Amino acid sequence: MSGAREKIIQAAMELFWLKGYNSTSIADLLSRTQLNSGSLYHVFPSKQDVLIGVLEAYRDGIEQMLLEPAWGQVDDPIEKIFALLNGYRTMIVESECTYGCPIGSLALELHEPDPKVRDLLAENFENWTRAVERCLTAAGKRLPAKTDKNALAQFVLTAMEGGVMQARTHRDVSYFDRAVKQLRAHFELLEKAAKAPA
Amino acid sequence: MSGAREKIIQAAMELFWLKGYNSTSIADLLSRTQLNSGSLYHVFPSKQDVLIGVLEAYRDGIEQMLLEPAWGQVDDPIEKIFALLNGYRTMIVESECTYGCPIGSLALELHEPDPKVRDLLAENFENWTRAVERCLTAAGKRLPAKTDKNALAQFVLTAMEGGVMQARTHRDVSYFDRAVKQLRAHFELLEKAAKAPA
DNA sequence: ACTGATCTTGATTGATCGTTCAAACAAGAA
DNA sequence: TTCTTGTTTGAACGATCAATCAAGATCAGT
Numbered sequence: 541m542s543g544a545r546e547k548i549i550q551a552a553m554e555l556f557w558l559k560g561y562n563s564t565s566i567a568d569l570l571s572r573t574q575l576n577s578g579s580l581y582h583v584f585p586s587k588q589d590v591l592i593g594v595l596e597a598y599r600d601g602i603e604q605m606l607l608e609p610a611w612g613q614v615d616d617p618i619e620k621i622f623a624l625l626n627g628y629r630t631m632i633v634e635s636e637c638t639y640g641c642p643i644g645s646l647a648l649e650l651h652e653p654d655p656k657v658r659d660l661l662a663e664n665f666e667n668w669t670r671a672v673e674r675c676l677t678a679a680g681k682r683l684p685a686k687t688d689k690n691a692l693a694q695f696v697l698t699a700m701e702g703g704v705m706q707a708r709t710h711r712d713v714s715y716f717d718r719a720v721k722q723l724r725a726h727f728e729l730l731e732k733a734a735k736a737p738a
Numbered sequence: 739m740s741g742a743r744e745k746i747i748q749a750a751m752e753l754f755w756l757k758g759y760n761s762t763s764i765a766d767l768l769s770r771t772q773l774n775s776g777s778l779y780h781v782f783p784s785k786q787d788v789l790i791g792v793l794e795a796y797r798d799g800i801e802q803m804l805l806e807p808a809w810g811q812v813d814d815p816i817e818k819i820f821a822l823l824n825g826y827r828t829m830i831v832e833s834e835c836t837y838g839c840p841i842g843s844l845a846l847e848l849h850e851p852d853p854k855v856r857d858l859l860a861e862n863f864e865n866w867t868r869a870v871e872r873c874l875t876a877a878g879k880r881l882p883a884k885t886d887k888n889a890l891a892q893f894v895l896t897a898m899e900g901g902v903m904q905a906r907t908h909r910d911v912s913y914f915d916r917a918v919k920q921l922r923a924h925f926e927l928l929e930k931a932a933k934a935p936a
Numbered sequence: 937a938c939t940g941a942t943c944t945t946g947a948t949t950g951a952t953c954g955t956t957c958a959a960a961c962a963a964g965a966a
Numbered sequence: 967t968t969c970t971t972g973t974t975t976g977a978a979c980g981a982t983c984a985a986t987c988a989a990g991a992t993c994a995g996t
Contacts, residue, residue: 544973544974558849559849559850560760560847560849562758562760562761563760563849565952565953565954566953566954566955567952567953567954575974576974576975576976577954577955577956577975577976578956578957578973578974578975578976579973579974579975581954581955581956582972582973582974586954586955587954587955638849638850640846640849644846644903645846645847647903647906647907648838648842648843648846648847648903648906649758649843649846649847651756651757651758651761651836651838652757652836658907658909661907662907662908665904665907665908688916690916691916691919691920692920694904694913694916694917694920695897695916695917695920695921697900697904698896698897698900698901698903698904698917698920699893699896699897699900700900701899701900701903701904702895702896702897702898702899702900703896705842705845705846705896705899706863706892706895706896706899708845708846709845709856709859709860709863710860710863711856715892718886718888718889718892718893719892719893719896721886721889722889722890722892722893722896722924723893725924726920726923726924726927729924729927729928729931730927733927742943742944763982763983763984764983764984764985765982765983765984773944774944774945774946775945775946775984775985775986776943776944776945776946776986776987777943777944777945779984779985779986780942780943780944781943784984784985785984785985
């Protein structure tokens with residue numbers, strides 16, 4: 541019964557997010573968790589296994605860590621999507637525009653990831669878009685019938701990742717806000733098109 | 739008259755793109771350029787100065803490296819935008835879906851960049867969006883008069899970066915294609931709205 | 937040929953990296 | 967007690983990192 545694994549995962553989630561994977565050393569993890577190297581390597585055979593643990597934690601925690609907080613008091617399915625984006629906006633502001641999506645940052649930092657790692661990154665993205673896609677399906681006839689909901693859900697992720705990237709690069713939330721505003725405009729055009737079909 | 743500087747920049751552009759900044763060692767640069775460490779440090783005081791040189795090279799080369807090749811035989815201003823995106827598509831395919839935007843990858847990899855580095859990253863993004871914005875301006879009345887052309891240009895970058903990120907994560911161009919398709923749909927809705935104002 | 941500035945050589949530095957492992961420790965079963 | 971099994975300790979390892987620098991080479995100007 542050692543809480544070592546949880547302690548390490550928690551510290552690694554924060555450090556990988558703050559400094560990235562390559563720039564986080566085992567020594568960083570040890571000093572943060574107050575463990576010895578042997579204990580860490582008893583639980584995780586290698587640094588990459590810590591990364592895998594972190595990605596699994598994000599994957600398994602998307603509901604309670606991300607969706608539930610954002611959707612607390614939102615019912616409208618399309619507003620749920622923008623509530624989710626607004627959750628990211630909050631994190632950007634709270635971090636003084638240094639926030640980066642943990643998954644997106646890792647996806648770009650790791651240039652030749654192990655298949656297992658790449659699969660977990662993809663799985664995280666998929667769970668995210670699937671959640672958005674459920675909202676789109678719930679929106680029903682407010683969107684044109686021919687709408688490719690999977691592609692549109694991916695587009696929401698695209699807008700989020702691109703917006704986060706630019707906001708951090710410029711250290712200015714307004715870059716994120718403009719991306720969301722454009723996405724909002726796109727949704728309004730879609731809703732208008734659904735009402736008055738050509 | 740030493741071509742050392744150019745040799746290093748060229749090698750660094752490729753290596754930073756392939757492996758990232760942190761994972762590219764000075765030794766990598768030396769073996770690639772067949773130089774000795776002293777020569778490199780004679781030209782660049784530190785590794786970060788190599789990065790700065792690379793970012794300046796991207797900034798100064800955007801016309802001939804990126805825009806001219808993509809716009810060779812395209813006149814229509816809106817098609818120019820999609821020709822630019824198609825250029826990225828080509829690079830994704832040619833790299834077997836390992837392509838990452840050099841600037842975007844660096845922007846996410848460097849978590850606490852020197853102000854000079856951050857400014858250069860931002861400058862690169864700005865030049866890119868400015869080029870797109872010129873296309874939007876050239877499109878004139880095909881877009882609604884109230885269109886925020888700066889925000890829309892940023893949105894094109896957003897779509898590109900997000901699409902590239904997902905295509906690489908999934909090792910599948912179709913993720914990029916879907917992002918472009920959604921952007922295309924957005925432009926078509928805008929053009930339609932411009933013709934028949936509410 | 938001489939001088940001074942510029943550039944190159946490559947062995948070397950100290951720090952830090954991920955990882956290992958023999959030894960010590962803890963706790964339950966026999 | 968004694969044996970077993972699981973866990974922790976932390977010094978140490980070899981590799982690699984960015985960076986240094988005294989010494990030598992090269993070149994232009996005189």
